[in-house]
Each structure stands twice: as structure tokens, then as C-alpha cells.
Amino acid sequence: MSTAGKTSYIGLLKNGIFGENPVFRIALSLCPAVAVTSSLKNGLLMGIGVFFVQTLANVSISLVRNFIHERIRLPAYILIIATWVTAINLLLEAFAYPVYKQIGLYLQLIVAFAIILSRAELFASKNKLLPSLFDGLGMGLGFLVALVAISFFRELLGSGTLFGFPVVSSKPVLLFVLPAGGFFAVGFLMGFFNWIDIRFFGGHGASGGGH
Amino acid sequence: MEKLLELLVAASLVNNFVFTRYLGLCIFMGTTKKMDTAAGMSITFTSVMVISSALSWVAYHFVMAPYHLEFLKILVFIVIVAGFVQAADTMMRKVAPGLYYKLGIYLALIITNCIILAVPLINADSGYSFIQSLVFGLGSGLGFALALIIMASIREKLELADVPKPFRGLPIAFILTGLIALAFVGFSGLITL
Numbered sequence: 001m002s003t004a005g006k007t008s009y010i011g012l013l014k015n016g017i018f019g020e021n022p023v024f025r026i027a028l029s030l031c032p033a034v035a036v037t038s039s040l041k042n043g044l045l046m047g048i049g050v051f052f053v054q055t056l057a058n059v060s061i062s063l064v065r066n067f068i069h070e071r072i073r074l075p076a077y078i079l080i081i082a083t084w085v086t087a088i089n090l091l092l093e094a095f096a097y098p099v100y101k102q103i104g105l106y107l108q109l110i111v112a113f114a115i116i117l118s119r120a121e122l123f124a125s126k127n128k129l130l131p132s133l134f135d136g137l138g139m140g141l142g143f144l145v146a147l148v149a150i151s152f153f154r155e156l157l158g159s160g161t162l163f164g165f166p167v168v169s170s171k172p173v174l175l176f177v178l179p180a181g182g183f184f185a186v187g188f189l190m191g192f193f194n195w196i197d198i199r200f201f202g203g204h205g206a207s208g209g210g211h
Numbered sequence: 212m213e214k215l216l217e218l219l220v221a222a223s224l225v226n227n228f229v230f231t232r233y234l235g236l237c238i239f240m241g242t243t244k245k246m247d248t249a250a251g252m253s254i255t256f257t258s259v260m261v262i263s264s265a266l267s268w269v270a271y272h273f274v275m276a277p278y279h280l281e282f283l284k285i286l287v288f289i290v291i292v293a294g295f296v297q298a299a300d301t302m303m304r305k306v307a308p309g310l311y312y313k314l315g316i317y318l319a320l321i322i323t324n325c326i327i328l329a330v331p332l333i334n335a336d337s338g339y340s341f342i343q344s345l346v347f348g349l350g351s352g353l354g355f356a357l358a359l360i361i362m363a364s365i366r367e368k369l370e371l372a373d374v375p376k377p378f379r380g381l382p383i384a385f386i387l388t389g390l391i392a393l394a395f396v397g398f399s400g401l402i403t404l
Contacts, residue, residue: 030236030240031233031236031325034233035232075290075293078289078293079290082285082289086282086283086286089285105329105332105333108332109234109328109329109332111285111289112322112324113325114237178392178393178396179230179231179233179392179395179396180230180389180390180392180393180396181389182233182389183233183388183389183392184385184386184389187378187382187383187384187385187386187388187389188382188386190381190382190385191375191377191378191382191383192377194376194377194378195377198376198377
């Protein structure tokens with residue numbers, strides 16, 4: 001799967017967004033997908049954070065892949081990822097403090113995101129710099145798209161606004177900003193993606209086992 | 212003493228990690244298909260939680276705070292937790308092979324759980340004392356165990372239900388979690404810290 005698009009960089013990007021979308025298809029790193037998506041702004045910033053960490057981590061791991069002994073590769077990858085996460089955290093704390101206060105905890109937890117480590121292990125550690133860069137970009141974008149999609153629905157339904165601007169005049173469904181609403185939103189969107197997959201692409205619609 | 216009890220209830224029920232802070236979902240979805248797995252994970256998880264909050268508290272207050280290295284907390288905590296889990300894995304294999312055979316697999320899984328990192332971070336950010344950190348770790352572990360066991364018992368029944376095809380597997384599990392989370396909203400306001 002990860003070696004399929006070795007020559008086509010566009011293919012790698014597309015794979016990240018559609019084929020192996022981290023949230024809807026392989027169902028990795030679900031915590032932030034529910035946690036920070038109560039408003040579009042938070043979802044977008046979190047997505048951008050993950051996007052950068054994923055890309056930078058992929059690039060740096062791909063660069064050092066030949067110097068790290070196989071036995072210690074996982075701890076080494078985690079350290080590289082943690083370094084980038086710290087950098088992004090400090091940046092966001094300096095430039096967007098109000099948002100940082102809301103999503104800071106989840107941003108710090110990017111370290112433990114399975115998706116980043118799994119791309120590092122499955123792709124960046126075996127591929128050259130450029131393919132790894134594009135894989136990182138694709139996976140990061142896929143994550144961003146998923147977060148934006150979820151937070152779009154939740155903010156629209158839950159508060160009747162988009163980016164804080166009022167859009168719908170009728171009374172909003174408070175449920176969707178509550179924790180429970182996040183789970184519902186992810187569940188329904190996942191079901192919807194599966195339905196599209198089954199209906200139009202003849203897939204099986206089974207999204208992973210959940211890890 | 213009373214405050215500690217409140218902290219325990221707050222960490223396990225009111226601010227349950229899965230249902231109100233949405234953390235640890237990967238493990239939560241992955242290990243709740245069968246009751247056995249869920250129970251094994253609960254035991255392992257709660258003990259790792261308590262020990263790692265103790266370890267990271269010591270590191271944070273005796274090493275990082277005196278030298279103003281707080282900005283390194285993410286790096287240090289992940290090293291402590293991953294190192295501890297790895298060490299526990301190795302020791303258990305030698306000392307208690309029977310236990311290792313039963314619970315070892317969960318130890319390996321735990322490293323990818325975000326709660327394990329979240330608890331030390333929250334401990335550090337809210338300035339808990341040593342005992343408070345321990346209690347918070349225990350409460351979080353128990354809360355997670357409760358969530359796992361509730362979910363596993365429902366999902367075992369769900370196997371027999373006729374779910375629409377696109378919703379099979381994860382989507383329905385998410386909607387279920389949403390329903391349980393809705394019930395947990397009832398705990399908010401139970402305790403004000």
C-alpha cells in the first residue's frame with residue numbers, strides 16, 4: 001500500500017486524503033478528531049498543527065533513516081516527533097494564545113498520535129526524502145480535511161455559526177457541541193464515508209478494526 | 212483527605228477521560244470488542260497510570276523545575292513513560308512469566324495511548340502535590356477501566372444486532388460512545404473542585 005505510488009507524488013497526496021484518510025479510513029488518531037472539533041477554528045488550527053508535525057517528522061526521519069540502528073528506531077522516532085511537537089507548541093503559544101489555551105493539551109498529545117508514528121515506521125523509514133515529504137503532506141492534509149469536515153458540521157449544528165460568524169438563525173442543537181455530539185458526528189460521518197464507498201466504489205466499507 | 216476523595220471521583224467520573232476529555236479513544240475502540248481484553252487492559256492500564264504519574268512527578272519537581280526545564284516536559288514525560296513501560300515489560304517476562312503471558316500484550320499497546328501522557332501533563336500543569344498526583348492517576352485509571360468495561364459489555368451484545376451495513380464496526384461504536392457520554396453528562400456538577 002505505501003509503496004504503490006513511488007513515482008507519482010500526486011498519487012501519494014491523494015492517497016493521504018482519500019485512499020488512506022487517517023481518520024475516516026484507517027481510523028487512527030481519533031481522540032483529537034472528537035476533542036477539538038467543537039468549533040471550526042480549533043479544528044483548523046489543530047489540523048494545521050498535525051499537518052506540520054507529520055510533514056516535518058517524515059522529512060527528518062527520512063533524512064536520518066540510515067544512521068539509526070534498527071533496535072532503537074522507535075524511541076528515536078518518538079524523540080524526533082516530540083521535538084517537532086514541542087516546537088509547534090511553543091510557536092502556537094506565542095502567536096495564538098487564546099486558541100492554545102483551549103487545544104493546548106491535545107496539541108501536546110500529538111506526540112502519542114499513532115498516525116504520525118505509523119507513517120514514520122511504515123513509510124518514512126523506508127523511503128527517500130521526496131516521497132516521504134509528499135506522504136507527510138498527504139497524510140497531514142487528509143487529517144486536516146477530516147478535522148475541518150467534522151468541525152464544520154459540529155459548529156454549524158451546535159452553535160449555528162461558522163468561524164464564529166452567525167450563519168443559521170434558528171435555534172442551534174446544543175447537543176453537537178457537547179462531548180457526546182462529537183462522538184455522534186464522527187460516527188455518522190464515518191458511516192457516511194462508508195456508505196459512499198459501498199454505494200459508488202463497490203468497497204466493503206469496513207473501516208479498520210479501530211486502533 | 213476529603214479533597215483527595217473528591218479528586219478521585221472527579222478524575223474517574225466527572226472528567227472521565229474517554230467520555231468528557233475524549234482521550235485514549237484508539238485503545239478504547241481497539242480493546243473493547245471482548246470482555247477479556249477489556250478487563251486485562253483495565254488492570255494493566257490503572258497500574259501503569261499510578262506508577263508513571265509518581266515517576267513523572269518526581270522528575271518534574273526535582274529535576275525539571277529547579278533547572279527551569281519545564282518546556283521540555285513533553286519530551287521528558289514520553290521518555291519516562293515509554294521507558295517505564297519497556298522496563299516493566301522486560302521485568303515481567305523474567306519475574307512473572309504467567310502474568311506476562313496474560314497482560315504483556317497490553318503493556319506494548321499502552322505506549323500508543325494518549326492518556327498515559329495526558330495524566331503527567333495535567334498533573335504538572337495544575338500543580339498537584341505528590342499524593343494528589345497519585346490519586347489523580349488512580350482516578351483516571353479507574354475511570355478508563357469503567358469506560359472499557361461498560362463499552363465491552365455493550366459491544367458483546369451488539370454482535371448479535373442487525374446493524375445497517377455502512378454503520379458496522381466503528382461508526383456504530385462511536386454512536387454508542389456518544390450515548391454513554393450523554394449519560395456521563397449527568398455527572399457534571401456532582402463535585403465542584
